[in-house]
Amino acid sequence: MPRELAHLSDEAIVALVSRSDESALAELYDRYSSSAYALARRIVRDPSLASDVVQEAFLAVWRSADRFVPERGRASTWVLTLVHRRAVDLVRREERRRADPLDDDQAGGAPSAEEAAWLQLERERVQEALRELPDQQRELLELAYYGGFTQSQLAERLGRPLGTIKSQMYTALRNLRDILEPGTKEGSWTTS
Amino acid sequence: MDDELMHEQVAAYALDALEPDEERAFERHLAQCPRCQAELAELGETAASLGFAAPPASPPPELRDRLLAAARAERSNVVTLRPRWAYPVAALAAVASCAAVGLGIWAGVLDSRTSGGEALQTVPLHGASGTLVLSGGRRGALVLAGLAPTPRGKTYEAWVLLPGKALPAGLFATRSGAASVSLTRPVPHGAVVGVTLERAGGVSAPTGKPLVTSARV
Numbered sequence: 001m002p003r004e005l006a007h008l009s010d011e012a013i014v015a016l017v018s019r020s021d022e023s024a025l026a027e028l029y030d031r032y033s034s035s036a037y038a039l040a041r042r043i044v045r046d047p048s049l050a051s052d053v054v055q056e057a058f059l060a061v062w063r064s065a066d067r068f069v070p071e072r073g074r075a076s077t078w079v080l081t082l083v084h085r086r087a088v089d090l091v092r093r094e095e096r097r098r099a100d101p102l103d104d105d106q107a108g109g110a111p112s113a114e115e116a117a118w119l120q121l122e123r124e125r126v127q128e129a130l131r132e133l134p135d136q137q138r139e140l141l142e143l144a145y146y147g148g149f150t151q152s153q154l155a156e157r158l159g160r161p162l163g164t165i166k167s168q169m170y171t172a173l174r175n176l177r178d179i180l181e182p183g184t185k186e187g188s189w190t191t192s
Numbered sequence: 193m194d195d196e197l198m199h200e201q202v203a204a205y206a207l208d209a210l211e212p213d214e215e216r217a218f219e220r221h222l223a224q225c226p227r228c229q230a231e232l233a234e235l236g237e238t239a240a241s242l243g244f245a246a247p248p249a250s251p252p253p254e255l256r257d258r259l260l261a262a263a264r265a266e267r268s269n270v271v272t273l274r275p276r277w278a279y280p281v282a283a284l285a286a287v288a289s290c291a292a293v294g295l296g297i298w299a300g301v302l303d304s305r306t307s308g309g310e311a312l313q314t315v316p317l318h319g320a321s322g323t324l325v326l327s328g329g330r331r332g333a334l335v336l337a338g339l340a341p342t343p344r345g346k347t348y349e350a351w352v353l354l355p356g357k358a359l360p361a362g363l364f365a366t367r368s369g370a371a372s373v374s375l376t377r378p379v380p381h382g383a384v385v386g387v388t389l390e391r392a393g394g395v396s397a398p399t400g401k402p403l404v405t406s407a408r409v
Contacts, residue, residue: 020267022260029256037251039243051252055259062263072233080243081236088208119244126245144209145242151204152211166200173203177238 010075011068018065025062032076033058035119036083042146043087044094053090057082084145091148129179137172144169195225202228206235216341216367315385319404324385326409330378332361332385336404337370342389349394351402352377353384361385363394384408 005013005027013031016024036057040050060082068078130138143149143157151169155162201218204210210218222228315324322336334350342348342365350361350373362376379385386402 022263022267025263026256026260029259033251033256034248035244035246037255038246038249041249042246047252050249051255051258054251054255055262058259059262059266062266073236074240077237077240080240084239084243085208120248122241122244123246123248126241130242130245141207141242144204144207145239146246148208150209150211151214154209163197166197166204169207169209170200170203173206173235173238176241177234180238180241 011070014061014065014068014070014075014078017061018068020062025058028061028075028079029058032079035076036079039080039083040087043084043148044090049090050087053083053086056086060086088148126180129176132179133172133175137168137175140165140169141172141176195221199225199228199231202231203235206232206239212367313409315406315409317404317406319402320387322404324379324406324409326379330380332375332379334371334373334375334385334387334404336366336373336387339366339369339371339404341367341369345392346389347392347394349388349390349398350375351386351388351398352379353386353402353405354380354382358386358398360394360396379409382408 005016005024008016008027010028010031013024013028017028033054036054037050040053040057041047044050044053057079061079068075130141133141140154140158143154144151149157151165152162154160154169155165158165160168198218198221201210201214202222205215205218205222222232313326313328315326317324317334317336320336321338322334325333325335339348347363347365348371349363352359352361352375359377361379362373364371364373375385385406386398387404388398388400388402390399
């Protein structure tokens with residue numbers, strides 16, 4: 001399929017999606033389906049459930065693109081937020097899945113040849129930033145974000161008071177932000 | 193919970209790590225806290241960065257066509273409604289940013305109650321965001337946002353209000369504050385549609401003043 005839309009920004013693509021432009025939805029899918037699927041797969045483990053999660057997330061984009069506000073954040077963030085929410089809901093309904101060990105085939109997995117180079121760079125950048133966090137903070141973020149555990153479940157699992165988990169989670173995400181975006185402080189951030 | 197502790201929840205919210213009741217409480221706080229809104233914009237980006245760090249995996253090639261076919265099917269549902277719907281959808285969407293009111297729900301409520309080409313009338317509401325939608329055959333549906341989540345042991349009840357009488361028109365509950373409700377009885381000319389909060393199971397006559405009322409139809 002020709003990529004006539006390839007020169008447009010993500011946000012412009014979402015604006016077209018909000019006018020029910022199917023080729024814009026296809027373009028957005030081509031840009032973010034790999035990231036969306038990788039995230040869904042990491043959380044729900046099962047390939048076919050991960051596909052369902054991705055489809056549901058992109059259908060949510062299709063239905064509600066007119067509510068996307070570019071000033072509040074990037075389109076890519078929005079897409080991954082939709083994927084994450086659906087994956088976590090699913091894993092909480094199917095409690096047993098996350099007790100399974102991570103399959104080797106998904107933990108390894110070389111990047112596909114067609115994957116955009118910047119996605120790989122972004123992954124390496126975030127993984128590097130995670131390694132810079134103290135172990136306890138990294139563990140909290142990973143269990144919450146990829147494991148789908150709530151704060152209350154983490155308090156129980158890790159044997160720490162809920163209040164401690166809450167402040168550690170805040171500190172951990174704030175620290176990760178400061179590592180990823182050095183020089184930005186609360187309030188000074190923009191979408192540009 | 194005091195404001196500082198509530199503020200701290202912004203990280204867990206960005207990570208989808210709140211219990212459902214905590215999440216609703218935080219969303220109520222967020223709606224009126226510019227500081228949390230600003231910080232959510234930042235921490236939401238950071239949480240999504242974790243998404244980009246997941247081990248690479250490629251979606252099955254057939255998923256693309258499956259998605260586009262599903263999207264196309266939804267659009268054909270919505271298109272017949274669009275001319276009259278474009279305004280209320282946009283207006284509701286503007287106020288229901290935290291509520292999961294998608295076009296799919298709207299179309300779903302109406303598809304079961306109206307035929308494709310039937311003219312639809314939309315009537316404004318007082319007391320909540322949303323719209324009363326009426327078909328030419330006087331069947332009605334309420335699409336609501338901004339309600340309080342249904343308290344334990346209670347139900348919302350819809351009414352068709354006519355001079356001197358109130359006719360029960362269906363029970364519903366909401367956790368998000370949004371709801372789409374097909375009314376169980378027709379809405380005659382001159383009636384008002386109202387919503388009250390009643391004890392679970394519903395009542396045969398409203399026990400208080402309606403929380404939500406439509407304009408006279």
